[in-house]
Amino acid sequence: MKKTVTTLADGRELIYYDSADDTVRDAVDRRPLDAVSTSSEIRRDPLLGDSVAIASHRQGRTYHPPADECPLCPSQEGRLSEIPDSGYDVAVFENRFPSLAGDSGRCEVVCFTSDHDVSFAGLTEEQAALVLEAWTDRTADLAELPQVAQVFCFENRGAEIGVTLGHPHGQIYGYPFVTPRTEQMLRSMESHRADTGRNLFDDVVARELADGDRVVLEGEHWVAFVPYAAHWPYEVHLHPRRRVPDLRELDQDARTEFPQIYLELLRRFDRIFGPGEPPTPYISAWHQAPFRAPGREEFGLHLELFTIRRTSGKLKFLAGSESGMGVFINDVPPEAAAQRLREVASE
Numbered sequence: 001m002k003k004t005v006t007t008l009a010d011g012r013e014l015i016y017y018d019s020a021d022d023t024v025r026d027a028v029d030r031r032p033l034d035a036v037s038t039s040s041e042i043r044r045d046p047l048l049g050d051s052v053a054i055a056s057h058r059q060g061r062t063y064h065p066p067a068d069e070c071p072l073c074p075s076q077e078g079r080l081s082e083i084p085d086s087g088y089d090v091a092v093f094e095n096r097f098p099s100l101a102g103d104s105g106r107c108e109v110v111c112f113t114s115d116h117d118v119s120f121a122g123l124t125e126e127q128a129a130l131v132l133e134a135w136t137d138r139t140a141d142l143a144e145l146p147q148v149a150q151v152f153c154f155e156n157r158g159a160e161i162g163v164t165l166g167h168p169h170g171q172i173y174g175y176p177f178v179t180p181r182t183e184q185m186l187r188s189m190e191s192h193r194a195d196t197g198r199n200l201f202d203d204v205v206a207r208e209l210a211d212g213d214r215v216v217l218e219g220e221h222w223v224a225f226v227p228y229a230a231h232w233p234y235e236v237h238l239h240p241r242r243r244v245p246d247l248r249e250l251d252q253d254a255r256t257e258f259p260q261i262y263l264e265l266l267r268r269f270d271r272i273f274g275p276g277e278p279p280t281p282y283i284s285a286w287h288q289a290p291f292r293a294p295g296r297e298e299f300g301l302h303l304e305l306f307t308i309r310r311t312s313g314k315l316k317f318l319a320g321s322e323s324g325m326g327v328f329i330n331d332v333p334p335e336a337a338a339q340r341l342r343e344v345a346s347e
Protein backbone atom coordinates (compact mmCIF):
# COMPACT_ATOMS: atom_id res chain seq x y z
CA MET A 1 0.00 0.00 0.00
CA LYS A 2 1.26 3.46 -0.95
CA LYS A 3 0.15 6.53 1.02
CA THR A 4 0.53 10.00 -0.44
CA VAL A 5 -0.32 13.05 1.69
CA THR A 6 -1.00 16.35 -0.07
CA THR A 7 -3.09 19.49 0.41
CA LEU A 8 -6.03 20.98 -1.47
CA ALA A 9 -6.15 24.61 -2.66
CA ASP A 10 -7.75 25.81 0.57
CA GLY A 11 -5.25 24.01 2.79
CA ARG A 12 -7.31 20.94 3.65
CA GLU A 13 -5.45 17.63 3.75
CA LEU A 14 -5.93 15.01 1.00
CA ILE A 15 -4.50 11.52 1.37
CA TYR A 16 -4.31 8.93 -1.40
CA TYR A 17 -4.13 5.22 -0.56
CA ASP A 18 -3.02 3.14 -3.54
CA SER A 19 -2.68 -0.63 -3.92
CA ALA A 20 0.41 -0.36 -6.12
CA ASP A 21 3.51 0.68 -4.16
CA ASP A 22 4.97 2.61 -7.11
CA THR A 23 1.97 4.90 -7.68
CA VAL A 24 2.85 8.59 -8.09
CA ARG A 25 0.22 11.16 -7.08
CA ASP A 26 1.50 14.65 -7.84
CA ALA A 27 -1.50 16.42 -9.40
CA VAL A 28 -2.08 19.90 -7.97
CA ASP A 29 -5.48 21.32 -6.99
CA ARG A 30 -5.93 24.25 -9.42
CA ARG A 31 -9.31 25.43 -8.15
CA PRO A 32 -9.60 29.00 -6.86
CA LEU A 33 -10.92 27.97 -3.45
CA ASP A 34 -11.36 30.35 -0.55
CA ALA A 35 -10.56 29.00 2.88
CA VAL A 36 -13.82 27.87 4.48
CA SER A 37 -14.83 29.46 7.74
CA THR A 38 -15.91 26.58 9.91
CA SER A 39 -17.71 27.76 12.94
CA SER A 40 -18.90 24.53 14.48
CA GLU A 41 -19.59 24.81 18.16
CA ILE A 42 -20.16 22.06 20.72
CA ARG A 43 -23.01 22.80 23.13
CA ARG A 44 -23.79 20.65 26.12
CA ASP A 45 -27.39 19.79 26.94
CA PRO A 46 -27.87 20.44 30.66
CA LEU A 47 -30.71 17.91 31.08
CA LEU A 48 -29.15 14.98 29.24
CA GLY A 49 -25.50 15.86 29.68
CA ASP A 50 -24.81 15.07 26.03
CA SER A 51 -23.31 17.31 23.37
CA VAL A 52 -24.70 18.79 20.16
CA ALA A 53 -22.50 20.08 17.32
CA ILE A 54 -24.03 23.30 16.01
CA ALA A 55 -22.71 23.67 12.46
CA SER A 56 -24.61 26.39 10.62
CA HIS A 57 -22.03 26.66 7.79
CA ARG A 58 -23.20 23.23 6.59
CA GLN A 59 -26.44 24.66 5.17
CA GLY A 60 -24.54 25.74 2.03
CA ARG A 61 -23.11 22.31 1.29
CA THR A 62 -23.31 20.49 -2.02
CA TYR A 63 -26.69 18.85 -2.31
CA HIS A 64 -27.42 16.09 -4.84
CA PRO A 65 -25.22 17.44 -7.66
CA PRO A 66 -25.68 15.92 -11.15
CA ALA A 67 -23.29 12.97 -11.78
CA ASP A 68 -21.14 15.03 -14.17
CA GLU A 69 -20.46 17.54 -11.40
CA CYS A 70 -19.67 14.97 -8.72
CA PRO A 71 -17.04 16.43 -6.36
CA LEU A 72 -15.76 12.93 -5.49
CA CYS A 73 -15.02 11.77 -9.05
CA PRO A 74 -11.42 12.29 -10.21
CA SER A 75 -10.68 15.65 -11.88
CA GLN A 76 -10.81 15.94 -15.66
CA GLU A 77 -9.75 18.73 -17.96
CA GLY A 78 -12.35 21.47 -17.53
CA ARG A 79 -14.03 19.79 -14.55
CA LEU A 80 -12.07 20.04 -11.34
CA SER A 81 -13.25 18.10 -8.29
CA GLU A 82 -12.07 17.51 -4.72
CA ILE A 83 -9.60 14.95 -6.08
CA PRO A 84 -7.01 16.68 -8.31
CA ASP A 85 -5.69 13.46 -9.85
CA SER A 86 -7.29 11.89 -12.94
CA GLY A 87 -7.78 8.63 -11.05
CA TYR A 88 -7.36 7.09 -7.61
CA ASP A 89 -7.85 3.88 -5.61
CA VAL A 90 -8.98 5.24 -2.23
CA ALA A 91 -8.85 8.95 -1.37
CA VAL A 92 -9.51 10.65 1.97
CA PHE A 93 -9.83 14.39 2.47
CA GLU A 94 -10.97 16.82 5.13
CA ASN A 95 -14.61 17.70 4.64
CA ARG A 96 -15.14 21.21 3.23
CA PHE A 97 -18.38 21.39 5.24
CA PRO A 98 -17.41 19.67 8.49
CA SER A 99 -19.72 19.10 11.44
CA LEU A 100 -16.62 19.10 13.63
CA ALA A 101 -13.48 21.15 12.97
CA GLY A 102 -10.53 22.80 14.68
CA ASP A 103 -10.60 22.31 18.44
CA SER A 104 -13.98 20.60 18.04
CA GLY A 105 -12.56 17.59 16.21
CA ARG A 106 -12.27 16.63 12.58
CA CYS A 107 -14.43 15.31 9.71
CA GLU A 108 -13.03 13.44 6.74
CA VAL A 109 -14.57 12.00 3.59
CA VAL A 110 -13.41 8.57 2.38
CA CYS A 111 -13.90 7.88 -1.33
CA PHE A 112 -13.97 4.09 -1.66
CA THR A 113 -13.24 4.05 -5.41
CA SER A 114 -13.01 6.48 -8.34
CA ASP A 115 -15.92 4.62 -10.01
CA HIS A 116 -19.02 6.76 -9.51
CA ASP A 117 -21.52 4.02 -10.32
CA VAL A 118 -20.54 1.19 -8.01
CA SER A 119 -21.54 0.59 -4.39
CA PHE A 120 -19.33 -0.80 -1.62
CA ALA A 121 -20.93 -4.21 -2.18
CA GLY A 122 -19.68 -4.06 -5.77
CA LEU A 123 -16.01 -3.55 -4.83
CA THR A 124 -13.46 -6.32 -5.29
CA GLU A 125 -11.89 -7.93 -2.22
CA GLU A 126 -8.65 -6.11 -3.02
CA GLN A 127 -10.47 -2.75 -3.06
CA ALA A 128 -12.29 -3.52 0.20
CA ALA A 129 -8.96 -4.51 1.79
CA LEU A 130 -7.53 -1.13 0.79
CA VAL A 131 -10.49 0.68 2.39
CA LEU A 132 -9.81 -1.27 5.62
CA GLU A 133 -6.16 -0.13 5.42
CA ALA A 134 -7.33 3.47 4.98
CA TRP A 135 -9.76 3.28 7.96
CA THR A 136 -6.96 1.80 10.08
CA ASP A 137 -4.40 4.38 9.02
CA ARG A 138 -6.79 7.28 9.58
CA THR A 139 -7.53 5.93 13.08
CA ALA A 140 -3.78 5.82 13.78
CA ASP A 141 -3.20 9.37 12.45
CA LEU A 142 -6.18 10.90 14.26
CA ALA A 143 -5.09 9.20 17.50
CA GLU A 144 -2.11 11.57 17.43
CA LEU A 145 -4.32 14.69 17.51
CA PRO A 146 -4.83 15.95 21.08
CA GLN A 147 -8.33 17.28 20.24
CA VAL A 148 -9.58 13.86 19.06
CA ALA A 149 -10.88 11.50 21.77
CA GLN A 150 -12.54 8.90 19.57
CA VAL A 151 -12.63 7.97 15.87
CA PHE A 152 -15.81 6.86 14.12
CA CYS A 153 -15.55 5.40 10.60
CA PHE A 154 -18.93 4.98 8.95
CA GLU A 155 -20.88 4.81 5.73
CA ASN A 156 -24.38 6.10 5.11
CA ARG A 157 -25.77 4.53 1.94
CA GLY A 158 -28.95 5.63 0.17
CA ALA A 159 -30.96 8.80 -0.24
CA GLU A 160 -33.37 7.53 2.44
CA ILE A 161 -30.52 7.90 4.97
CA GLY A 162 -29.95 11.48 3.84
CA VAL A 163 -26.92 10.85 1.60
CA THR A 164 -26.45 13.93 -0.57
CA LEU A 165 -23.78 12.54 -2.92
CA GLY A 166 -24.25 9.39 -5.05
CA HIS A 167 -20.54 8.56 -5.30
CA PRO A 168 -19.56 5.58 -3.08
CA HIS A 169 -18.04 7.16 -0.01
CA GLY A 170 -18.02 7.11 3.75
CA GLN A 171 -16.96 9.46 6.49
CA ILE A 172 -14.69 9.59 9.48
CA TYR A 173 -15.50 11.71 12.51
CA GLY A 174 -12.84 12.46 15.09
CA TYR A 175 -14.89 13.53 18.11
CA PRO A 176 -13.41 15.80 20.79
CA PHE A 177 -15.22 13.77 23.48
CA VAL A 178 -16.31 10.19 24.12
CA THR A 179 -19.71 9.72 22.46
CA PRO A 180 -22.76 8.86 24.61
CA ARG A 181 -23.24 5.40 23.05
CA THR A 182 -19.62 4.51 23.64
CA GLU A 183 -19.78 5.83 27.20
CA GLN A 184 -22.80 3.64 27.75
CA MET A 185 -21.00 0.58 26.39
CA LEU A 186 -18.01 1.30 28.64
CA ARG A 187 -20.34 1.54 31.65
CA SER A 188 -22.06 -1.75 30.76
CA MET A 189 -18.64 -3.33 30.29
CA GLU A 190 -17.47 -2.16 33.72
CA SER A 191 -20.55 -3.33 35.58
CA HIS A 192 -20.45 -6.71 33.80
CA ARG A 193 -16.82 -7.07 34.89
CA ALA A 194 -17.78 -6.16 38.47
CA ASP A 195 -20.72 -8.62 38.49
CA THR A 196 -19.15 -11.59 36.73
CA GLY A 197 -15.40 -11.03 36.49
CA ARG A 198 -15.69 -11.51 32.74
CA ASN A 199 -15.50 -9.36 29.63
CA LEU A 200 -18.89 -8.22 28.29
CA PHE A 201 -17.97 -8.32 24.59
CA ASP A 202 -16.59 -11.84 24.92
CA ASP A 203 -19.75 -12.96 26.71
CA VAL A 204 -22.07 -11.37 24.13
CA VAL A 205 -20.31 -13.12 21.24
CA ALA A 206 -20.18 -16.42 23.16
CA ARG A 207 -23.91 -16.22 23.92
CA GLU A 208 -24.80 -15.55 20.28
CA LEU A 209 -22.66 -18.47 19.13
CA ALA A 210 -24.20 -20.74 21.78
CA ASP A 211 -27.79 -19.71 20.90
CA GLY A 212 -27.07 -19.93 17.18
CA ASP A 213 -30.54 -18.67 16.10
CA ARG A 214 -29.31 -15.21 15.32
CA VAL A 215 -25.94 -16.08 13.76
CA VAL A 216 -25.80 -14.84 10.17
CA LEU A 217 -22.29 -15.69 9.04
CA GLU A 218 -19.21 -17.29 10.58
CA GLY A 219 -15.68 -16.98 9.29
CA GLU A 220 -12.50 -18.31 10.77
CA HIS A 221 -11.73 -14.87 12.24
CA TRP A 222 -15.08 -13.01 12.22
CA VAL A 223 -18.59 -13.68 13.51
CA ALA A 224 -21.75 -11.85 12.33
CA PHE A 225 -25.08 -12.02 14.14
CA VAL A 226 -28.33 -10.13 14.68
CA PRO A 227 -28.10 -9.04 18.32
CA TYR A 228 -30.58 -10.48 20.84
CA ALA A 229 -32.15 -7.04 21.38
CA ALA A 230 -31.75 -5.58 17.88
CA HIS A 231 -32.99 -2.00 17.68
CA TRP A 232 -33.44 -1.91 13.88
CA PRO A 233 -35.49 -4.13 11.53
CA TYR A 234 -32.33 -5.66 10.02
CA GLU A 235 -29.24 -5.16 12.11
CA VAL A 236 -26.02 -7.18 12.08
CA HIS A 237 -23.05 -6.93 14.42
CA LEU A 238 -19.71 -8.12 13.09
CA HIS A 239 -17.02 -8.97 15.65
CA PRO A 240 -13.49 -10.30 15.21
CA ARG A 241 -13.17 -13.58 17.14
CA ARG A 242 -10.01 -12.27 18.76
CA ARG A 243 -11.20 -9.18 20.66
CA VAL A 244 -9.24 -5.96 20.04
CA PRO A 245 -10.01 -2.37 21.12
CA ASP A 246 -9.64 -0.73 17.71
CA LEU A 247 -8.79 -1.23 14.05
CA ARG A 248 -5.07 -0.72 14.63
CA GLU A 249 -4.87 -3.94 16.62
CA LEU A 250 -6.58 -6.32 14.20
CA ASP A 251 -4.14 -9.06 13.27
CA GLN A 252 -3.21 -9.96 9.71
CA ASP A 253 -5.48 -13.02 9.62
CA ALA A 254 -8.53 -10.94 10.52
CA ARG A 255 -7.56 -8.26 7.98
CA THR A 256 -7.16 -10.81 5.24
CA GLU A 257 -10.55 -12.38 5.88
CA PHE A 258 -12.48 -9.14 6.42
CA PRO A 259 -13.21 -8.18 2.77
CA GLN A 260 -14.82 -11.51 1.95
CA ILE A 261 -17.04 -11.44 5.07
CA TYR A 262 -18.04 -7.79 4.84
CA LEU A 263 -18.77 -7.84 1.10
CA GLU A 264 -20.96 -10.91 1.59
CA LEU A 265 -22.92 -9.14 4.36
CA LEU A 266 -23.48 -6.07 2.17
CA ARG A 267 -24.58 -8.23 -0.77
CA ARG A 268 -27.06 -10.06 1.46
CA PHE A 269 -28.40 -6.72 2.66
CA ASP A 270 -29.23 -5.80 -0.94
CA ARG A 271 -31.21 -9.05 -1.30
CA ILE A 272 -33.29 -8.84 1.89
CA PHE A 273 -36.34 -7.35 0.24
CA GLY A 274 -36.22 -9.47 -2.90
CA PRO A 275 -35.46 -8.78 -6.56
CA GLY A 276 -36.70 -5.53 -8.10
CA GLU A 277 -36.29 -3.54 -4.88
CA PRO A 278 -34.01 -0.50 -4.98
CA PRO A 279 -30.69 -1.02 -3.13
CA THR A 280 -31.16 -1.33 0.62
CA PRO A 281 -30.34 1.91 2.44
CA TYR A 282 -27.98 1.21 5.31
CA ILE A 283 -25.70 2.65 7.95
CA SER A 284 -22.44 0.85 8.59
CA ALA A 285 -20.73 1.96 11.79
CA TRP A 286 -17.40 0.96 13.32
CA HIS A 287 -17.34 1.01 17.11
CA GLN A 288 -13.83 1.59 18.40
CA ALA A 289 -12.44 2.23 21.88
CA PRO A 290 -11.80 5.89 22.74
CA PHE A 291 -8.07 6.61 22.84
CA ARG A 292 -7.70 7.73 26.45
CA ALA A 293 -10.66 6.16 28.27
CA PRO A 294 -9.96 4.00 31.32
CA GLY A 295 -10.55 0.34 30.46
CA ARG A 296 -10.09 0.87 26.70
CA GLU A 297 -8.16 -2.38 26.40
CA GLU A 298 -11.33 -4.26 27.39
CA PHE A 299 -13.43 -2.67 24.63
CA GLY A 300 -14.44 -4.88 21.72
CA LEU A 301 -14.04 -3.36 18.25
CA HIS A 302 -17.03 -4.26 16.12
CA LEU A 303 -19.06 -3.09 13.16
CA GLU A 304 -22.80 -2.46 13.37
CA LEU A 305 -24.62 -2.64 10.04
CA PHE A 306 -28.33 -1.83 9.90
CA THR A 307 -31.06 -0.63 7.60
CA ILE A 308 -33.96 1.67 8.30
CA ARG A 309 -36.11 -0.16 5.71
CA ARG A 310 -38.50 -2.54 7.46
CA THR A 311 -40.36 -3.91 4.46
CA SER A 312 -40.63 -3.23 0.74
CA GLY A 313 -41.15 0.51 0.24
CA LYS A 314 -41.52 1.25 3.97
CA LEU A 315 -39.02 2.91 6.25
CA LYS A 316 -38.68 2.68 10.00
CA PHE A 317 -39.03 6.21 11.30
CA LEU A 318 -37.73 7.26 14.66
CA ALA A 319 -41.12 8.40 15.88
CA GLY A 320 -42.54 9.23 19.30
CA SER A 321 -41.20 6.38 21.40
CA GLU A 322 -37.75 6.32 19.79
CA SER A 323 -37.20 10.08 19.36
CA GLY A 324 -39.14 11.22 22.40
CA MET A 325 -38.15 8.59 24.95
CA GLY A 326 -35.27 6.64 23.44
CA VAL A 327 -37.24 3.37 23.46
CA PHE A 328 -36.99 1.44 20.20
CA ILE A 329 -39.87 -0.64 18.93
CA ASN A 330 -38.72 -3.24 16.40
CA ASP A 331 -41.37 -4.98 14.27
CA VAL A 332 -38.99 -7.64 12.94
CA PRO A 333 -38.01 -10.34 15.47
CA PRO A 334 -34.20 -10.66 15.50
CA GLU A 335 -34.44 -14.43 14.88
CA ALA A 336 -36.56 -13.82 11.74
CA ALA A 337 -34.14 -11.16 10.52
CA ALA A 338 -31.23 -13.57 10.96
CA GLN A 339 -33.14 -16.32 9.17
CA ARG A 340 -33.75 -13.99 6.21
CA LEU A 341 -30.09 -12.96 6.13
CA ARG A 342 -29.08 -16.63 5.95
CA GLU A 343 -31.60 -17.38 3.18
CA VAL A 344 -30.17 -14.71 0.91
CA ALA A 345 -26.57 -15.99 1.14
CA SER A 346 -24.57 -15.92 -2.09
CA GLU A 347 -24.60 -19.21 -4.01
Ligand SMILES: [Zn+2]
Binds near residue numbers: 070073166167
Ligand atom coordinates in the same frame (compact mmCIF):
# COMPACT_ATOMS: atom_id res chain seq x y z
ZN1 LIG B 1 -18.55 10.62 -8.56
